[in-house]
Amino acid sequence: MKIFSAAQIREADAFTIAHEPISSSGLMERAAGKCAAWLEDHYSPVHPVYIFCGKGNNGGDGLVIARLLLDHGYTVRTGILQYSPKASADQELKLQALQEHYSSTVYDIGDISDFPALPANAIIIDAIFGTGMSRPIEGWTAGIIHLINDQRQKHVIISVDMPSGLMADESNRHTAVVQAHYTLSFEFYKLAFLLRENAPYAGEVHILPIGLHPDYITQTPARYHLSDREIMRTIYRPRDPFAHKGTYGHALLIAGSYGKMGAAILSARACLRAGAGLLSCHVPQCGYDIMQISEPCAMCITDEDPRYNTHFHQDITNTNYKAIGIGPGLDTQPGTAKSFEHLLSGWQRPMVIDADALNLISVYPFLLARIPAGSILTPHPKEFERLFGPSANDTARLDLLSKQAVSLQIYIILKGRYTAIACPDGAVYFNNTGNPGMATGGSGDVLTGILTGLLSQDYSPKAAVLLGVWLHGYAGDLAAAHLSQEAMTATDIISWLGKAFQEGI
Ligand SMILES: NC(=O)C1=CN([C@@H]2O[C@H](COP(=O)(O)OP(=O)(O)OC[C@H]3O[C@@H](n4cnc5c(N)ncnc54)[C@H](O)[C@@H]3O)[C@@H](O)[C@H]2O)[C@@H](O)CC1
Numbered sequence: 252m253k254i255f256s257a258a259q260i261r262e263a264d265a266f267t268i269a270h271e272p273i274s275s276s277g278l279m280e281r282a283a284g285k286c287a288a289w290l291e292d293h294y295s296p297v298h299p300v301y302i303f304c305g306k307g308n309n310g311g312d313g314l315v316i317a318r319l320l321l322d323h324g325y326t327v328r329t330g331i332l333q334y335s336p337k338a339s340a341d342q343e344l345k346l347q348a349l350q351e352h353y354s355s356t357v358y359d360i361g362d363i364s365d366f367p368a369l370p371a372n373a374i375i376i377d378a379i380f381g382t383g384m385s386r387p388i389e390g391w392t393a394g395i396i397h398l399i400n401d402q403r404q405k406h407v408i409i410s411v412d413m414p415s416g417l418m419a420d421e422s423n424r425h426t427a428v429v430q431a432h433y434t435l436s437f438e439f440y441k442l443a444f445l446l447r448e449n450a451p452y453a454g455e456v457h458i459l460p461i462g463l464h465p466d467y468i469t470q471t472p473a474r475y476h477l478s479d480r481e482i483m484r485t486i487y488r489p490r491d492p493f494a495h496k497g498t499y500g501h502a503l504l505i506a507g508s509y510g511k512m513g514a515a516i517l518s519a520r521a522c523l524r525a526g527a528g529l530l531s532c533h534v535p536q537c538g539y540d541i542m543q544i545s546e547p548c549a550m551c552i553t554d555e556d557p558r559y560n561t562h563f564h565q566d567i568t569n570t571n572y573k574a575i576g577i578g579p580g581l582d583t584q585p586g587t588a589k590s591f592e593h594l595l596s597g598w599q600r601p602m603v604i605d606a607d608a609l610n611l612i613s614v615y616p617f618l619l620a621r622i623p624a625g626s627i628l629t630p631h632p633k634e635f636e637r638l639f640g641p642s643a644n645d646t647a648r649l650d651l652l653s654k655q656a657v658s659l660q661i662y663i664i665l666k667g668r669y670t671a672i673a674c675p676d677g678a679v680y681f682n683n684t685g686n687p688g689m690a691t692g693g694s695g696d697v698l699t700g701i702l703t704g705l706l707s708q709d710y711s712p713k714a715a716v717l718l719g720v721w722l723h724g725y726a727g728d729l730a731a732a733h734l735s736q737e738a739m740t741a742t743d744i745i746s747w748l749g750k751a752f753q754e755g756i
């Protein structure tokens with residue numbers, strides 16, 4: 252799914268109005284109608300509804316919602332924030348329509364003293380500002396936003412399209428922003444919902460389709476995308492009935508050290524479960540028995556070093572490897588750094604670089620330029636900062652992420668609630684599967700294994716990244732559903748990977 256900017260959403264509205272038999276007023280009826288239907292599905296008329304409307308089209312939506320709910324027997328009070336004498340044409344039209352039958356339910360708000368006393372089971376609808384937000388909310392209007400937020404413990408707050416005060420395309424810098432429990436947003440995810448800094452505002456986001464013109468959506472390029480099942484279906488390739496184990500590639504994982512062999516095992520298992528044809532694991536001598544006993548499906552190569560991987564570059568004389576994954580539990584010994592440097596000068600194909608391999612690159616930044624094009628880096632925010640420096644906020648970090656992916660011609664997976672995947676062509680995909688139960692040791696090692704396994708099957712790096720991150724999160728969601736977010740471990744993500752292939756695509 253494409254994520255459009257506020258300016259593009261305005262264009263999509265205009266395009267739809269120009270190419271379909273629908274007016275802007277009609278489109279507003281449709282959008283607000285979707286919100287009213289959602290509200291009716293979730294709340295019965297025993298809940299009095301308090302709607303706060305602005306003077307633009309977001310306010311217009313609120314006025315239509317008020318009329319529709321009143322038509323259906325709800326008790327509604329609609330306050331119009333008079334922060335400006337001017338209203339948009341559609342807002343005026345919808346106000347007239349509401350006043351025609353329900354004028355006694357509408358009142359003006361010109362100061363914080365006009366904020367109503369809310370009965371116990373009231374619901375608050377925030378229709379003050381939407382995607383037209385262009386500057387911080389000030390004065391008593393900001394005061395009303397704060398008063399709405401003060402109700403958060405007692406009343407459900409539902410924002411229409413955007414939490415008022417939040418800018419659609421960036422991290423929040425302002426203080427007066429509605430903190431909604433739910434946001435009912437039209438047609439598209441907004442970038443703002445996907446940024447960690449904006450977590451307190453949108454609550455649970457529900458995207459309501461309002462029939463914006465499909466031609467605009469397909470023809471208009473977007474920089475940001477949300478990964479979805481549709482994308483996965485175009486990527487996933489069922490296995491060839493005539494396949495043999497050589498068909499799906501020979502993967503090499505360079506992982507583990509004394510005390511961190513678990514990371515190597517997790518990666519190896521995930522790599523095999525992601526479908527690699529053959530897997531060799533390069534481990535220190537101390538890891539030989541552990542690997543052979545824990546994962547009989549993997550082959551094992553032991554390093555000259557008893558505790559660390561320091562001679563793995565020699566492995567790549569076997570050029571039959573389809574993919575290399577390096578990093579889980581690797582440690583950052585000087586010998587490991589040297590061997591990594593040699594590996595990078597001898598290996599030209601995309602590889603997966605994670606954990607301590609990323610830490611080595613941050614200690615020896617000259618290695619960055621040697622990463623083969625198309626490789627996949629999987630930093631969490633701290634590792635990202637060590638690699639590429641700090642950022643002032645989430646939007647700046649996103650720009651830096653994309654810039655680095657383009658200049659190094661690699662894929663960078665910045666892990667988080669909505670993991671961001673930056674591609675060498677400048678596109679950024681946000682992943683929507685996964686849950687906080689995956690914030691546990693070993694989750695990242697599992698991802699590295701999955702990505703290496705997919706690369707070894709000849710998925711392109713872009714396909715491997717999108718599919719791998721999606722499946723990893725999906726398997727985590729299945730694990731959490733069966734075991735709870737607390738009790739699930741990284742091992743469970745691997746256990747549910749099979750079901751994720753079956754149900755997640
Ligand atoms: N255009 C369309 O056809 C549709 C628009 N829809 C609604 O229209 C909304 C966008 O409407 P608008 O573009 O009118 O904008 P908004 O209703 O979000 O904002 C109203 C106006 O307030 C002013 N403003 C911005 N920031 C302010 C601030 N901090 N303090 C005071 N004034 C401020 C701006 O001039 C802006 O145009 C969407 O979010 C959505 O809710 C929906 O009805 C769907 C259809």
Ligand SMILES: [K+]
Binds near residue numbers: 377381415
């Ligand atoms: K709003």
